[in-house]
Amino acid sequence: MRYVFIICSILFSSLFCLLPRAYALGPGDGDFLRGLELESQGRISEAVRAYSDAVEKNPQDYEALLNRGAAYVELDRLHDAVEDFSRVILLHPGDTDAWYNRGSCWAEMGDYEKAVSDYDEAARLDPLDADARYNRGHVLRQLGRPREAVRSFRAVLRLQPTAGDARQQIGLTYWEQGDMDRACRELQEACDLGFCQGWRLAREQGRCH
Secondary structure (H helix, E strand, O other), X not given: OEEEEEEEEEOOOEEEXXXXXXXXXXOOHHHHHHHHHHHHOOXXXXXXXXXXXXXXXXXXXXXHHHHHHHHHXXXXXXHHHHHHHXXXXXXXXXXXHXXXXXXXXXXXXXXXXXXXXXHHHHHHHOOOOHHHHHHHHHHHHHOOOHXXXXXXXXXXXXXXXXXXXXXXXXXXXXXXXXXXXXXXXXXXXXXXXXXXXXXXXXXXXXXXX
């Protein structure tokens, strides 16, 4: 089997991580596997060249494009990563990871409207994708759309009721809006779930008791 390292979110921690996925072997396998080996050794630029060789031999190889996109992210070449994930979407529009990954690139680049659109599509394709909903909520906060952000975080909680960071984000959103009654309630519940940073800060500042 072929293993592809794709970008995904670590829910409630950061936008990106590397996660293995298995696929059937196809054209350009030698270059692809060489790219994996180089990437595992931290030789990211060389891995990009190997993935590029695989894509040159098979321009339809969306798995190699996913990996090259992930490698571009590691090199902070986000525009190149967006191009690769966009090519994956053209080749395989039902690939949730490509939509999610491109959304995370847009978010890192500060293009929040495009990030929301891509997270929406990832969530539509995978109704159980809590990561896309969480990141969507975070981006909506950046856009100054608090009500939508809260709805997005609550969607995470419906999927994962013990997701303390989503609960904390709701509390912080209410805090930003000056609704301290709701903020304190949500932050305390988040702390009960192990995410206490917001609750402690609110207590230190005398906003919650």
